[in-house]
Every structure is written in C-alpha cells, then in structure tokens.
C-alpha cells in the first residue's frame with residue numbers, strides 16, 4: 001500500500017524527503033509556503049533538483065502539495081479571490097517543477113452568498129487557475145467537513161465542480177474525517193458502500209486520486225473538522241479496517257494528517273504502522 005503523511009518542508013523543500021523517510025512513508029504531502037500567509041518561498045534550483053532526486057531514489061511517490069488554508073474560491077472579496085487564484089497557480093507551477101502529482105485545496109466558504117452564484121464563480125475560477133498554470137499537475141479539490149457555508153461537503157457539489165471545470169487535470173481528495181463529519185458513516189460496510197456508491201454516481205471514482213486518512217475527534221455528522229489518530233477517533237479501527245481493504249480505495253495513496261500518538265508529533269510512524277496493520281495483504 002501507499003501510505004504516508006503530511007511532512008514539514010521547513011528549511012527547504014528538499015528537507016521533506018528525509019522527514020518522509022523518518023516516519024516510514026512511501027508517499028507524502030507538503031506545504032510549499034506557510035499555510036497561513038500569502039508569502040511565497042523561493043527554492044533554489046539545487047533544492048528542487050535535490051528534492052526530485054530524493055523522491056526518485058527512494059520511490060517516494062506520489063507527492064502532493066497542500067495549498068494554503070487562506071484560499072477561498074467562493075468569496076465575494078475580489079482581492080482575496082485574486083490572491084487565491086495566484087496561490088493555486090503558483091502551487092501548480094511548483095508541482096510541475098518538483099515532479100509532484102498535484103495540489104490539494106479547500107474550496108472555501110461562500111458565507112451567506114447565493115449558492116449558485118458562488119458555485120459558478122468557483123468553477124470559473126478553477127478554469128482560470130488551470131489557464132495560468134498550463135502544465136500537467138492536477139488541481140485536486142478536497143471534500144469539506146460540512147461546516148456552514150463551506151462548498152464541497154456534498155457529492156452533488158463536488159460533482160458540479162468536476163463536471164463544470166471539465167478538465168482531466170481536475171481531481172478529488174476525500175478526507176475520511178471530513179466525510180464522517182459531513183454525515184457519511186464510515187464505520188460499517190453498508191455505510192461505506194452507500195458513501196462510495198453515491199460518490200461514484202455523482203463524482204466518479206475515477207476522479208478520486210488521494211485519500212486523507214484521518215480519524216475524527218467528533219461524531220458522525222457533527223460538522224467539526226478535528227483530526228484524530230487512527231483508531232483513537234470516532235471512525236475507529238474497525239472503520240479503517242473496512243476502508244483500507246476496500247478494493248475501490250486500497251490502491252490509492254493514503255496521506256495521514258493526524259496529531260500523532262504520545263508526543264503529538266504527528267503524523268508519525270505509529271499511525272502509518274497502525275494503518276498498515278489493518279490492511280490484509
């Protein structure tokens with residue numbers, strides 16, 4: 001299985017490679033800028049070459065960039081929207097330079113705007129981002145946790161985005177914690193079958209390229225986005241056992257974004273081992 005985690009790239013993008021190896025990951029995710037500021041980091045050609053060499057040498061693939069948390073494609077604030085487009089386009093361009101598969105982002109909140117108006121803007125904005133970064137890296141929308149105003153918590157909305165943007169570079173990331181928070185019961189085979197069945201019908205399983213493998217601190221449908229270690233949350237080991245062994249999901253990359261056992265330095269090797277132990281080969 002491909003199991004990895006979000007690792008820090010502090011001190012240069014090339015430093016992420018060793019951090020991924022340290023937790024026993026064979027795929028991973030990074031931020032290329034601080035997720036809470038708009039400031040862009042510059043990486044030297046040497047650092048970029050070192051990074052690409054590292055992921056090739058150790059077979060650490062695929063790699064993903066997680067976009068800034070500030071990005072909001074549904075906002076009615078023009079300045080924020082322009083910054084969001086610029087940040088996503090920059091991340092896509094960097095992904096192509098680094099040999100990274102794609103950029104995972106949260107659509108953001110429409111607040112009290114009209115739903116259809118916001119959705120139309122989101123789709124137009126996705127097209128604009130792709131136009132400004134005409135490479136091959138994927139623009140990967142992450143499902144939201146059902147918080148008020150956030151777009152992308154339902155498969156209807158994700159399906160609209162995928163169909164509306166109509167580019168084979170647009171893909172989807174499902175976060176198990178977000179799904180559970182949004183009301184999809186991942187604790188039983190029936191719940192998982194219903195979830196993936198609806199996803200396939202409205203979005204298409206062929207568009208699902210990565211899993212965020214997080215247990216949930218809060219309960220089903222509570223719309224709270226708080227990640228928990230595998231087995232320590234409300235989805236639990238039994239839910240993850242069913243998920244990792246599901247033939248529709250097993251072969252995808254599983255990226256952990258969890259607090260970590262013990263010292264809270266997650267995602268840690270113990271979470272990776274826990275997920276692996278639930279998978280019967």
Ligand SMILES: [Zn+2]
Nearest residue numbers: 142175212257
């Ligand atoms: Zn996530």
Ligand SMILES: [Zn+2]
Nearest residue numbers: 175177178225
């Ligand atoms: Zn989350």
